[in-house]
Amino acid sequence: MKTKTASFIAAAALLGTVQLSLADDAAANWGKYCASCHAKDGTGKTMMGQKSGVGDYTTAAGQSKFTDAEAIQAITAGKGKMKSFSDRLTPEEIKALVAYVRGLKK
Numbered sequence: 001m002k003t004k005t006a007s008f009i010a011a012a013a014l015l016g017t018v019q020l021s022l023a024d025d026a027a028a029n030w031g032k033y034c035a036s037c038h039a040k041d042g043t044g045k046t047m048m049g050q051k052s053g054v055g056d057y058t059t060a061a062g063q064s065k066f067t068d069a070e071a072i073q074a075i076t077a078g079k080g081k082m083k084s085f086s087d088r089l090t091p092e093e094i095k096a097l098v099a100y101v102r103g104l105k106k
């Protein structure tokens with residue numbers, strides 16, 4: 001029983017680490033692949049962002065324009081001037097980025 005509890009705690013700790021590192025990756029990936037258009041803070045107020053017409057992800061109105069599924073679709077397959085990222089990001093990383101985008105709302 002004791003060993004079971006211990007291995008459960010170990011597994012839970014491991015899971016926590018994996019989730020944490022995915023969130024870290026999302027922030028890094030956002031800076032690396034997305035901020036050039038969507039801006040570091042998600043407002044879309046960059047030269048490329050203004051030109052390509054990206055939304056403002058810091059407002060409720062901007063966030064309500066797309067569902068999580070549409071966000072996954074846009075990042076995976078591309079949308080408008082935004083290219084597909086399926087060759088550079090795994091499905092897990094894309095999901096983590098959607099959560100990151102949702103977190104940009106002020």
Ligand code: HEC
Pocket residue numbers: 029030033034035036037038048049052053054055065066070071072074075079080081082083085097098101
């Ligand atoms: C070349 C500029 C550019 C880059 C780089 C870029 N995007 Fe986009 N993104 C756009 C444009 C343009 C749209 C479509 C906006 C529209 O049609 O309303 C869009 C749409 C989206 C959408 C769908 C929601 C919406 O507003 O339509 C999400 C989510 C998104 N981008 C996230 C990301 C993420 C995450 C990355 C990095 C992996 C990224 N984008 C990189 C320009 C870019």
